Amino acid sequence: MLQQGWVIVLVSFAYLGVLFAIAYQADRRADSGRSLIAHPTVYALSLAVYCTTWTFYGSVGRAAATGIGFLPIYLGPTLMLALGWFVLHKIVRVAKANRITSIADFVASRYGKSQLLGGLVTVIAVVGVVPYIALQLKAVSSSFAILTGYPEIVMPARAGAAPLLQDSALYVAIILAAFTILFGTRHLDATERHEGMVAAIAFESVVKLVAFFAVGLYVTYGIYDGFGDIFDRAQEVPKLAKLMVTADTAASYGSWAALTFLSMLSVLLLPRQFQIAVVENVNEAHVRRAVWLFPLYLFLINIFVLPIAIGGLLHFQGGGVDADTFVLTLPMAHQQEALTLLVFIGGLSAATGMVIVETIALSTMVCNDLVMPVLLRWRALRLHERQDLSGLLLEIRRWAIAVILMLGYLYFRLAGEAYALVSIGLISFAAVAQFAPAVIGGLYWKGGTREGALAGLLGGFLVWCYTLLLPSFAKSGWLPEQFMTQGLFGVELLRPQQLFGLTGLDEISHCLFWSLFVNLAAYLGVSLLRAPDAREARQASLFVDAPRQRGELAGWRGGVRVADLLPMAGRFLGPERAREAFERHARSRGFAGLDALPADAELVHFAESLLAGAIGSASARVMVASVVQEEPLGLDEVMNILDEASQIRAYSREVEQKSRELERATAELREANERLRELDRMKDDFISTVTHELRTPLTSIRAFSEMLHEDPKIELAERSRFLGIIVGETERLSRLINQILDLAKLESGRAEWTSTEVDLAEVVRESAASMTQVFRDKGVTLDLDLPPGAVVVLADRDRLVQVVINLLSNAVKFAPAGRGRVAAAVAVDRGLAQVTVADNGPGIHASEHERIFEKFRQGGQDVLTDKPQGTGLGLPISRQIVEYFGGRLWVESEAGKGARFKFTLPLQDTR
Amino acid sequence: MNHSRLTAQRLAALFLLGCALFNYPLLALFNRAAEIFGIPLLYAFLFGSWLVLILLMALAIERRED
Numbered sequence A: 001m002l003q004q005g006w007v008i009v010l011v012s013f014a015y016l017g018v019l020f021a022i023a024y025q026a027d028r029r030a031d032s033g034r035s036l037i038a039h040p041t042v043y044a045l046s047l048a049v050y051c052t053t054w055t056f057y058g059s060v061g062r063a064a065a066t067g068i069g070f071l072p073i074y075l076g077p078t079l080m081l082a083l084g085w086f087v088l089h090k091i092v093r094v095a096k097a098n099r100i101t102s103i104a105d106f107v108a109s110r111y112g113k114s115q116l117l118g119g120l121v122t123v124i125a126v127v128g129v130v131p132y133i134a135l136q137l138k139a140v141s142s143s144f145a146i147l148t149g150y151p152e153i154v155m156p157a158r159a160g161a162a163p164l165l166q167d168s169a170l171y172v173a174i175i176l177a178a179f180t181i182l183f184g185t186r187h188l189d190a191t192e193r194h195e196g197m198v199a200a201i202a203f204e205s206v207v208k209l210v211a212f213f214a215v216g217l218y219v220t221y222g223i224y225d226g227f228g229d230i231f232d233r234a235q236e237v238p239k240l241a242k243l244m245v246t247a248d249t250a251a252s253y254g255s256w257a258a259l260t261f262l263s264m265l266s267v268l269l270l271p272r273q274f275q276i277a278v279v280e281n282v283n284e285a286h287v288r289r290a291v292w293l294f295p296l297y298l299f300l301i302n303i304f305v306l307p308i309a310i311g312g313l314l315h316f317q318g319g320g321v322d323a324d325t326f327v328l329t330l331p332m333a334h335q336q337e338a339l340t341l342l343v344f345i346g347g348l349s350a351a352t353g354m355v356i357v358e359t360i361a362l363s364t365m366v367c368n369d370l371v372m373p374v375l376l377r378w379r380a381l382r383l384h385e386r387q388d389l390s391g392l393l394l395e396i397r398r399w400a401i402a403v404i405l406m407l408g409y410l411y412f413r414l415a416g417e418a419y420a421l422v423s424i425g426l427i428s429f430a431a432v433a434q435f436a437p438a439v440i441g442g443l444y445w446k447g448g449t450r451e452g453a454l455a456g457l458l459g460g461f462l463v464w465c466y467t468l469l470l471p472s473f474a475k476s477g478w479l480p481e482q483f484m485t486q487g488l489f490g491v492e493l494l495r496p497q498q499l500f501g502l503t504g505l506d507e508i509s510h511c512l513f514w515s516l517f518v519n520l521a522a523y524l525g526v527s528l529l530r531a532p533d534a535r536e537a538r539q540a541s542l543f544v545d546a547p548r549q550r551g552e553l554a555g556w557r558g559g560v561r562v563a564d565l566l567p568m569a570g571r572f573l574g575p576e577r578a579r580e581a582f583e584r585h586a587r588s589r590g591f592a593g594l595d596a597l598p599a600d601a602e603l604v605h606f607a608e609s610l611l612a613g614a615i616g617s618a619s620a621r622v623m624v625a626s627v628v629q630e631e632p633l634g635l636d637e638v639m640n641i642l643d644e645a646s647q648i649r650a651y652s653r654e655v656e657q658k659s660r661e662l663e664r665a666t667a668e669l670r671e672a673n674e675r676l677r678e679l680d681r682m683k684d685d686f687i688s689t690v691t692h693e694l695r696t697p698l699t700s701i702r703a704f705s706e707m708l709h710e711d712p713k714i715e716l717a718e719r720s721r722f723l724g725i726i727v728g729e730t731e732r733l734s735r736l737i738n739q740i741l742d743l744a745k746l747e748s749g750r751a752e753w754t755s756t757e758v759d760l761a762e763v764v765r766e767s768a769a770s771m772t773q774v775f776r777d778k779g780v781t782l783d784l785d786l787p788p789g790a791v792v793v794l795a796d797r798d799r800l801v802q803v804v805i806n807l808l809s810n811a812v813k814f815a816p817a818g819r820g821r822v823a824a825a826v827a828v829d830r831g832l833a834q835v836t837v838a839d840n841g842p843g844i845h846a847s848e849h850e851r852i853f854e855k856f857r858q859g860g861q862d863v864l865t866d867k868p869q870g871t872g873l874g875l876p877i878s879r880q881i882v883e884y885f886g887g888r889l890w891v892e893s894e895a896g897k898g899a900r901f902k903f904t905l906p907l908q909d910t911r
Numbered sequence B: 001m002n003h004s005r006l007t008a009q010r011l012a013a014l015f016l017l018g019c020a021l022f023n024y025p026l027l028a029l030f031n032r033a034a035e036i037f038g039i040p041l042l043y044a045f046l047f048g049s050w051l052v053l054i055l056l057m058a059l060a061i062e063r064r065e066d
Helices: A004-030 A040-050 A051-070 A072-082 A087-100 A103-108 A115-148 A168-184 A196-222 A226-236 A237-246 A251-267 A273-279 A286-303 A307-315 A322-333 A337-377 A389-416 A421-444 A452-477 A481-485 A505-526 A534-544 A562-573 A575-588 A601-615 A617-627 A633-642 A647-710 A716-748 A760-778 A795-812 A875-882 B002-021 B028-029 B041-062
Strands: A755-759 A781-785 A792-795 A821-829 A834-839 A886-893 A899-906
Touching: A004 A115, A004 A168, A004 A196, A004 A337, A004 A899, A040 A196, A040 A273, A040 A286, A040 A337, A051 A072, A051 A115, A051 A196, A051 A237, A051 A286, A051 A337, A051 A421, A051 A875, A051 B041, A072 A087, A072 A251, A072 A286, A072 A505, A072 B002, A072 B041, A087 A251, A087 A273, A087 A421, A087 A534, A103 A273, A103 A337, A103 A421, A103 A452, A103 A534, A103 A617, A103 B002, A115 A168, A115 A322, A115 A337, A115 A389, A115 A452, A115 A716, A168 A337, A168 A389, A196 A226, A196 A286, A196 A307, A196 A322, A196 A337, A237 A834, A251 A421, A251 A505, A251 B028, A273 A337, A273 A647, A286 B028, A337 A389, A337 A601, A389 A562, A389 A601, A389 A795, A421 A452, A421 A534, A452 A481, A452 B002, A481 A601, A481 B028, A505 B028, A534 A834, A562 A575, A562 A601, A562 A617, A562 B002, A562 B041, A575 A601, A601 A617, A617 A795, A633 A795, A633 A899, A633 B002, A716 A875, A755 A760, A755 A795, A760 A781, A760 A821, A760 A834, A792 A795, A792 A899, A795 A821, A795 A875, A795 A899, A875 A886, A875 A899, A886 B028, B002 B041, B028 B041
Parallel strands: A781 A821
Antiparallel strands: A755 A792, A821 A834, A834 A899, A886 A899
């Protein structure tokens, strides 16, 4: 029956159909809220996706070659699960809080949501996992080929020898791609969770364990007589007896430890393990059961590896049968059709489980962290304006799945034959181990920076490519042999598997050492070049302090509206789904509905993490930032973020604030002090000026008095001239003192003002009249231009007279004697009364226009010989008076063209 | 809180125990051409200690009260 190829194909498709039915059922149950997978045992079983055809077929092959050497791959995960309570538990918690959807997302998010980092992790994951997928294709296609030979046992032809279209591996790849696309990308889930898939994977774990156990029991107790019998027989064959011990050398133990360490990391960091263990986790308490149940599963699936290997070696002693196929060929050799078919199905389930989860995880990463960031930035595509992008997202994922499987097939054609199954898988393990410093370091150390993670990942990945990936091509003849034996460019030190002359390690340990050495050194070294910036510090605190984090959302400021966020989320999730999610969010926070929902930091965080599910956290950040006008973090917020971690920091912030306040107070004091000093200096200036002004007339009075006193023979005419000067100077002195007192009163606000209605025309007329004699003495004509009616302002009449007289006396002072003309005019203009006093004197240069209003500054003093004719206080006093009554006093003049002094006062309404 | 901290410490101790059991030099101690109950010593030791470790892990994490 089995020799009919179609029977096998039919059974295979029937099995895939069963998987599909289980997934469909689980999805339906999930939608109705009765999750099939919300059980810790299901979680632990789904973790067993770790066991692929590598375990199912490859372990026996490895055991046949190295005895116990297959075991570290399962001891490592056991040890890691013992740490699962710390590490896995923490990753699950962090991932849930931040809606992490893949390992790329995890790394990108940890280091400040860097798109570059997410893209790099994706590239490493895809390139690194490709050999692993090739392994599955190789196992399934060769098991199929062997099965069709039943009951003859014929090893399949060399991979790549068959023409492309007759290569069963190609069809396996195509069918797996189609199945995964149907299976995993039916719809888009905001959390990237696939309940149906998890249920199917748990089922597959049972199938492969049952199948392997069945073969193990059959070989151990059916063909032979229990464990003791098998081992006894092995002892009799010297070649097999050697398998009972492992080489007692340092290299052997070193390689053992390296494989244990490598598998420890892989069980956490392989994209599919991360997907199942972290992303698909429904309840972090499930980790508890997995801690022992998953290692127990590993234990059970490994018990019969050695008996089968020994049984195979004993049975096929002539060789010619690949030990990787013993699991299948032993039952075949004993004509156990049903068992053979069960084994084939077990292998198929091991392969499909791995391929489904791995490609779905990778396609999510490729879509969210590689393609979408590029498309979103590509303005020409106008993706920002597309209303519903969920179709596009699914399309990208489908293509990613197809491309990844084709890459796997390509690797299988190129390099698949040079290695046993386990060796191919180990190449992938070494690749994903490169994530360890960034992921585990990032989980416990806050100092890691984006550049550090980039440098570490890139360095480790390049070393991996050079020491493991390229040699795998060289061994298959796709790269020249000299590359391996003589190194790059013939430089011996650069031989890829004895890098810098390091020998004595197997290729995996060699690569692991160099790549992790470079990785870790670059991660630490570059990270320590600078302190983490605000965003990195915030993310670091979210990740490192995860168990202590509670709700509080600090570090976000911005203006946003629900009406902006909802349509944006709708474009990626589909409008209805987004609306439902937002409403659920509103209800969970105790609001009646969408309308009552405040657009606060928590909502923005919710929208961002919702989107992160669909397009990855880095892209989500860009999208949300495009809607939210996020303000840059202020110093206070940054301090806040930094402080969240520790009380000490909070204390130091308080101290800092105090010192800032102190600084501010000091600055104010300093300013006040400056002002005081300035005032002091001005007072000194004023006093020295006043003293000087007083001394001038005093000196002259004293000089003339002394002359009169000492020389009694002075002529009468001379004497009376001297006395005239003394009287004049005395008058000037008393005027000066009066004005100083006046000014002091005005400035200190102690002047007495009486505001009454005053006719400005009348004031000018009166002032002019009192000055008639002065004008006549100097021979200056005075023209008045007054309006017929009264121009009423509210002011102190005497003060106004003082101002007008001051202006008139200035005018007559500077008008040329004999032919001088002074004109005084009163006019009304736009609610203002305006008085103009113009003369035809020497005029005032523009640069002096303001200075003449300073105290003791006298007009026309530029000629040194000029005797000062006034006190220098008249104009400042006048300006003070006019401004007191709400007016303005200024001068309009050009040198040589006379001066026009003008002042305005607000008109009083005379109704 | 106290209980879960104790659990964590027990698991950490089991991790260290596992690291010691599955590595040189304990491994070398059993790496001899001998048998115990008809099973090669190295296999018996590795599978035996592995099973014991798993049982201890189960015990540590599933024990509800102290």
